Amino acid sequence: MLTKPMPVHLQNLNKAPAAKRILRFAVAVASCFCFSTTAQAEVDYATEIKPLLAKRCYSCHGPDQAESGLGLHNAETAIIEGDSGERLIVPGDADASHLLERIVANDDYELMPPEGEPLDEAEVELIRRWIEEGATFTKHWAYEPVQDVSPPDMSDAIQKHIVAQAKSNDEQAKIDPVVQDWKKSGHPVDAFLLDSLLAAGLTPNAPADRRTLIRRVTLDLTGLPPTPEEVADFLSDTAPDAYENLIERLLQSPHYGERWGRHWLDLVRYAETNSFERDNPKPNAWKYRDYVIRSFNEDKPYDQFVREQLAGDLLDEVTTESLTATGYYRLGIWDDEPADPLQARYDELDDLVAVTGQTFLGLTINCARCHDHKIDPIPQTDYYGMLAFFADVSRYGTRGDQTSNNQIDVSEPGLNEAYAKLDAERRELEEEATKIEQDGITKMSAPDQRATEGPKRQRERILKKKLRPLLSKEQRKRYDEIKAALKLVAEKHNDLPDRAQVLGLGKLRPIEETFVLFRGNPHSPTDPVTPRFPEIFKETPPEMTPDERRRVFADWVTSSDNRLSSRVMANRVWQHHFGRGIVRSPNNFGGLGVPPTHPELLDYLANRLVDGGWKLKDLHRLICTSKAYQMSSEINESSSSIDPANDLFWRFDSRRLSAEEVRDSILAVNESLNRESYGPSFYPSLSAEVLAGQSKPGQGWGNSSEAERNRRSVYIHVKRSLLTPLLSAFDFPEPDTTCEARFATLQPGQAMSLLNSDFIHEEADKLAKSVRSRLPADADSTAFVSAVIEQVLMRPALDIEIEEGVELINELIAKYEVGPERANALYALSVMNWNEFVFVF
Numbered sequence: 001m002l003t004k005p006m007p008v009h010l011q012n013l014n015k016a017p018a019a020k021r022i023l024r025f026a027v028a029v030a031s032c033f034c035f036s037t038t039a040q041a042e043v044d045y046a047t048e049i050k051p052l053l054a055k056r057c058y059s060c061h062g063p064d065q066a067e068s069g070l071g072l073h074n075a076e077t078a079i080i081e082g083d084s085g086e087r088l089i090v091p092g093d094a095d096a097s098h099l100l101e102r103i104v105a106n107d108d109y110e111l112m113p114p115e116g117e118p119l120d121e122a123e124v125e126l127i128r129r130w131i132e133e134g135a136t137f138t139k140h141w142a143y144e145p146v147q148d149v150s151p152p153d154m155s156d157a158i159q160k161h162i163v164a165q166a167k168s169n170d171e172q173a174k175i176d177p178v179v180q181d182w183k184k185s186g187h188p189v190d191a192f193l194l195d196s197l198l199a200a201g202l203t204p205n206a207p208a209d210r211r212t213l214i215r216r217v218t219l220d221l222t223g224l225p226p227t228p229e230e231v232a233d234f235l236s237d238t239a240p241d242a243y244e245n246l247i248e249r250l251l252q253s254p255h256y257g258e259r260w261g262r263h264w265l266d267l268v269r270y271a272e273t274n275s276f277e278r279d280n281p282k283p284n285a286w287k288y289r290d291y292v293i294r295s296f297n298e299d300k301p302y303d304q305f306v307r308e309q310l311a312g313d314l315l316d317e318v319t320t321e322s323l324t325a326t327g328y329y330r331l332g333i334w335d336d337e338p339a340d341p342l343q344a345r346y347d348e349l350d351d352l353v354a355v356t357g358q359t360f361l362g363l364t365i366n367c368a369r370c371h372d373h374k375i376d377p378i379p380q381t382d383y384y385g386m387l388a389f390f391a392d393v394s395r396y397g398t399r400g401d402q403t404s405n406n407q408i409d410v411s412e413p414g415l416n417e418a419y420a421k422l423d424a425e426r427r428e429l430e431e432e433a434t435k436i437e438q439d440g441i442t443k444m445s446a447p448d449q450r451a452t453e454g455p456k457r458q459r460e461r462i463l464k465k466k467l468r469p470l471l472s473k474e475q476r477k478r479y480d481e482i483k484a485a486l487k488l489v490a491e492k493h494n495d496l497p498d499r500a501q502v503l504g505l506g507k508l509r510p511i512e513e514t515f516v517l518f519r520g521n522p523h524s525p526t527d528p529v530t531p532r533f534p535e536i537f538k539e540t541p542p543e544m545t546p547d548e549r550r551r552v553f554a555d556w557v558t559s560s561d562n563r564l565s566s567r568v569m570a571n572r573v574w575q576h577h578f579g580r581g582i583v584r585s586p587n588n589f590g591g592l593g594v595p596p597t598h599p600e601l602l603d604y605l606a607n608r609l610v611d612g613g614w615k616l617k618d619l620h621r622l623i624c625t626s627k628a629y630q631m632s633s634e635i636n637e638s639s640s641s642i643d644p645a646n647d648l649f650w651r652f653d654s655r656r657l658s659a660e661e662v663r664d665s666i667l668a669v670n671e672s673l674n675r676e677s678y679g680p681s682f683y684p685s686l687s688a689e690v691l692a693g694q695s696k697p698g699q700g701w702g703n704s705s706e707a708e709r710n711r712r713s714v715y716i717h718v719k720r721s722l723l724t725p726l727l728s729a730f731d732f733p734e735p736d737t738t739c740e741a742r743f744a745t746l747q748p749g750q751a752m753s754l755l756n757s758d759f760i761h762e763e764a765d766k767l768a769k770s771v772r773s774r775l776p777a778d779a780d781s782t783a784f785v786s787a788v789i790e791q792v793l794m795r796p797a798l799d800i801e802i803e804e805g806v807e808l809i810n811e812l813i814a815k816y817e818v819g820p821e822r823a824n825a826l827y828a829l830s831v832m833n834w835n836e837f838v839f840v841f
Helices: 018-032 045-056 096-101 121-131 155-169 175-186 188-199 210-222 229-234 243-253 254-267 283-297 302-311 320-330 339-361 379-389 414-439 447-453 456-464 472-493 546-559 566-576 598-610 616-624 635-643 659-669 725-729 750-758 758-774 781-793 799-814 820-831
Strands: 407-409 501-503 514-517 525-529
Touching: 018 501, 045 229, 045 472, 096 121, 096 243, 155 175, 155 188, 175 188, 188 283, 188 598, 188 616, 210 229, 210 243, 210 254, 210 616, 243 616, 254 283, 254 566, 283 320, 283 501, 302 320, 302 339, 302 546, 302 566, 320 501, 339 379, 339 566, 379 514, 379 525, 379 546, 414 447, 414 456, 414 472, 447 456, 456 758, 659 725, 659 758, 725 750, 750 758, 758 820, 781 799, 781 820, 799 820
Parallel strands: none
Antiparallel strands: 407 501, 514 525
16 A cells, blocks of 8 residues: 655656656656565665666766766765755655656656666665665775674574475475585584575575586586596595595695686786787796796695785795796786887786786776776775885886896806806907907908998908908917807806796886876876875875885785785685675675675685685685585576575586686596696697787797697696687687686587587597597497596496497498598597586586
């Protein structure tokens, strides 16, 4: 029934066009009826209202522009009386609020927003409820300190669930066996999830079978499928801690770092070349990649991992490893001949601020380069205050010197001394030889003298042909002695080990004053700014010398009190186990990011990470041992109708393998995978057509041995202008910007790659030969088909699968006149195209 008089905008509905009248009627009626039959949670400004207003209203009534003196981005400008005498928001009184009147206006001139579709019924009702509840402008969740939360007691939620189930089924109250199992386990992750599931009238899925589980967790932790032998051992292991032991074995595998290190490389836009037309290589970039992999394998505390990358050259103990970590600063794109060098420098710094803010803090600080952030309370001064922390970071290089700024000599001190001694000896000998040569040159003809002033090769040719006769006997003797001595120095030089170098902050830039730039234009500096933390945190940097800036920033990012760092990393670990984070926008915890589905669980995980010494493997153990992680991925129609997006985690979300997992799994199941870890990158074989796509076809692409080409995909050379086609087909990210979460598409290019590429046919042939090598010489097609399925999918073949496989092989031989070996290879290829191989369930 109606709870209040009909508003004016509802009485005048008949004045609007027909289509809009219908929409206005639905909206207006929705705003007038009482919703007392269903209890509704209080509307939260930060997570529900602010994103809506930012998307639809801020262009006219936001931080950049406040028409009529009214802005919806904060309470001060939203509830005051505007130029027209109206108040946008009257807390507690929706009818008196001009905002509500305008968003449901029946006159096109009055309707807000003036462009685009009008707000829908649910959006209008949300705003109405928020105003009626007092229009409280709450602080954004991510800017609040991490809360010290404990797992909820599930008893009350379970009791309510039992009662509700009994009423709906009209039978005696009983507890769901899966719910009972979750309660019995007492796992903290399950407690948080079960509490929200039962409150929504949902129950979790039953556990996945053990065969599914070992494949899931092995791929998640190592990026490789388990072997048939590993599956068999796990299935036969009846020990109560068999699953926990499996997790421990996987965490100790060197392949763990390769899998999880690749996730990090996505974030820091790792590549081994500079982009732009020449796309020249970044020497020793692969050493940064190996540093990341090794750090994950060694379970280096995350705070130390971050400090080394942001300030590895400024720590109390500077090591080769910490210097290698500063390669982080050299991973971005670099233009070796910019039209505007100053603009190019600030573009590079902007890239650094963007990647640093999003990767470590989950903040899009870069949005404030040209103006105050439109959504989050991040003014321009915050952007340039962060940029000031990096004022000593030099450009990657110059057109004439592309190594000095980015290569760090990390050779043993004795080696550098040996090189220096030989270099000094060589210079002394060369200076003496030059004096003798110059004495002879003065006696040459004018044309020959001029020739010696030309290119080095021309000078040497003239000297070799005409110098000796012009020298005295003593000069010729000494000149020969010098040449012999130089030859000996060169031999000693060649016998020395190569100098060890890593990519990083080879040379720093003298720190200059930092200014806020008008509209982001480096040629228009305005007010000076010093290093500062974002003002939303209300923290002032300590006193620091110029060369301590990056270390101060690194210490702040990794402080246990930082409200974002631990949340962001805990969310990333969850993301890569469950397919998406508790916050679905892992690089954006700000106003336009997606609010957490389970904020208390996120804070609990963040605290566990910090309290556990920032050890990531402990977080893996916690998540992977939960009942939630071990659920089946089966779709329950009843649960899907309540929570179709699985926001509450009532099932495990199946996923397609990542690009690297596809390629590595193919090599693993045909037993050709080279499991060697670390070392320089390798070059897969690419067709002439692919190589022709470069500005200089084939340039910068090497030839690797077959053994090298069989290494894991994380060791593939990442050339920005020439990404490996197979990986690109399966959504390998463009490495020019940070990638928070990869796409997981299903598109024709993938089928083409797994059916028609030279690579897949070569690997299918290896698979067929591998299977045949395990069978008796007289084994028939039935045995072959069964063995292929078991080797690829790690399970026994079904009768129908064997029947269809034999039929396919026979048809290929009889109808298409394919030889038996080729028919076997084509069947093996077909199995590697099954969904069961390309997906994790």
